[in-house]
Amino acid sequence: MNIDVQLSRAREYCEGKGARFTNLREKVYELLLSKSSSVGAYELLDELKVTESGAKPATVYRSLDFLLEFGLVHRLESTNAFVACHHFDCSHPVQFLICDNCGLVKEIQSEGLKETLDKQAKSVGFKVSKQTIEAHGTCALCQ
Numbered sequence: 001m002n003i004d005v006q007l008s009r010a011r012e013y014c015e016g017k018g019a020r021f022t023n024l025r026e027k028v029y030e031l032l033l034s035k036s037s038s039v040g041a042y043e044l045l046d047e048l049k050v051t052e053s054g055a056k057p058a059t060v061y062r063s064l065d066f067l068l069e070f071g072l073v074h075r076l077e078s079t080n081a082f083v084a085c086h087h088f089d090c091s092h093p094v095q096f097l098i099c100d101n102c103g104l105v106k107e108i109q110s111e112g113l114k115e116t117l118d119k120q121a122k123s124v125g126f127k128v129s130k131q132t133i134e135a136h137g138t139c140a141l142c143q
Contacts, residue, residue, distance in 0.1 A: 003030060006033055006084075010072055011026070013070070013088060024048075024052065025063045025066055025067060027051065028067065029084060032084035037099075038079055038082060038098070039083075041064060042057070044060050045057055048060060067082075072085055074094055074096070077132070078134045083105050092109065093109075093117075093132075093133075094132045094133070095108050095110050095132075095134075096134045098134055099138055099139035100136050102142050104141070110133075
């Protein structure tokens with residue numbers, strides 16, 4: 001994955017939605033794109049301060065809120081950390097494989113999972129509006 005291409009796609013996507021992809025939002029997204037594992041907000045802040053000495057926690061959280069709203073990042077609930085989304089221009093259910101040893105995060109699309117979940121939810125009178133599944137384990141390199 002080419003980070004510059006992904007940043008350009010994200011910029012065009014936001015502009016197409018009438019939103020500003022500011023330099024700060026871009027830097028936070030770029031930091032996330034450069035990682036294979038999830039990153040906490042304060043870790044992002046520490047890395048951002050290398051180039052943006054005046055960055056504060058609120059700066060990072062506002063950028064993350066924007067990136068979440070536009071589907072450019074995902075929040076991992078179990079670890080309270082963030083990962084970049086590489087196919088943000090489509091609506092999709094999300095499943096993550098998270099290595100508890102090295103922190104590697106892989107986003108996958110499980111065939112039929114959404115349909116099975118929707119069917120089971122409907123059977124009890126429930127409609128799923130958003131679905132994120134996090135599976136913890138050990139990646140191939142750590143096994």
